[in-house]
Amino acid sequence: MPLRARILEAAVRVYGAHGFRGATTKRIAEAAGVNEVTLFRTFGSKAALIDAAIRDRTGRDDIAHLPAQPADPLAELTAWAAAIHAHMRRNRSMIRKCMSEMEERPEMSGAACEGPTWAHHELRDYLTRVRAAGLAAPGADLIVAATMLMSSLFGDAMGRDMMPSIYPPASSAAEQYVRVIARALGISAPARAPKRAAGVRAMSAS
């Protein structure tokens, strides 16, 4: 693993564990197995380093995609939601720090919002296609439903550590959230036997 990548990876780890102020250059250097001076020689300042680290982490996110042609909405949504949920849980420490420091350092934390915003749009557009295909009830509010599904995944990923008792088991949470939303939207299973979890394409390891 090249030195620069090792430093960046250590920086997100330490930042996720301690936040900006707690992520001292000493700690980052130790975590990366590198001399503290090297950080400054490579990135100039602590702020630039952490900024680069967060950008690097959030940048290479290529989360799951929903299919252009809805075939089995319930299965497709479930697979997609599970991928988003897993991603949020994997990065939950960093996300929490970004959220809490957004007021003080908006330029850094702003990057962390692009992912969710984009995911929300993807979901909203997909639901629109589902309705256009006649697979959902006409009266339902797709946009609010999309927001709620996103919030459910988000709230679960953030809150499960502190209040495990109020969430469904992690293994089936995404599926259950999707089921409730599907019920609200009047989404029905397709007539023909569907392929399971079709259509989810890519999910980076990040």
Place this chain on the structure above:
Amino acid sequence: MPLRARILEAAVRVYGAHGFRGATTKRIAEAAGVNEVTLFRTFGSKAALIDAAIRDRTGRDDIAHLPAQPADPLAELTAWAAAIHAHMRRNRSMIRKCMSEMEERPEMSGAACEGPTWAHHELRDYLTRVRAAGLAAPGADLIVAATMLMSSLFGDAMGRDMMPSIYPPASSAAEQYVRVIARALGISAPARAPKRAAGVRAMSAS
């Protein structure tokens, strides 16, 4: 306003704005209009002060209550959800900091979880009563629906600052979330003309 309360209030304000490490005793003293030494004489240490401040803030929360006898579930849920949402939004900075520092200082942030946990139980129990009263469809998953409504309010209160475009207008957000959940649960309006927003009792100013 007595001195001790003034300090506690300044402490939550500064803590909400800067987090634990950023909430320096100097800043808190300035915000309270008090000499820095007074903080130590009154509370002993910075950690004890901030701990007391958070406990004081979250302790006096007496959020809204749902009625024991559901009469108009949609109206009652809407009023309740709006109160919870308003409360979360008012305290969102502090909540964000508590969440992000829970791993480092669990004893402080833990207090912030009691409210939501309790609210979730209140909601779940209420929905059970609604179903028992025959006002909801029998097959629906009440617990998951309760979790999703809580997460929707939470996600909205936390995320609206960063991604305002993906949420419904703040004035009607709670109502819309409740409507989707009601639809998922098959909750119907009562036959007789309901009183508006009945049953929500107390809401502290906090």
Place this chain on the structure above:
DNA sequence: TGCGAATGCAAGTAAATACTTGCTTGCACG
């Protein structure tokens, strides 16, 4: 008036922290 408690003020201490400098060491490449 006088006493005691609470608060302010000035100053100081020890530690942590971001960042610098100067020098050495090791490694690749001609």
Place this chain on the structure above:
DNA sequence: CGTGCAAGCAAGTATTTACTTGCATTCGCA
């Protein structure tokens, strides 16, 4: 071999921060 670059290492600096100490001031109250 030797030249140059990248990294390590030791040491130092200026600032911030939690917390202490000693003393002056003020206020309530008998």
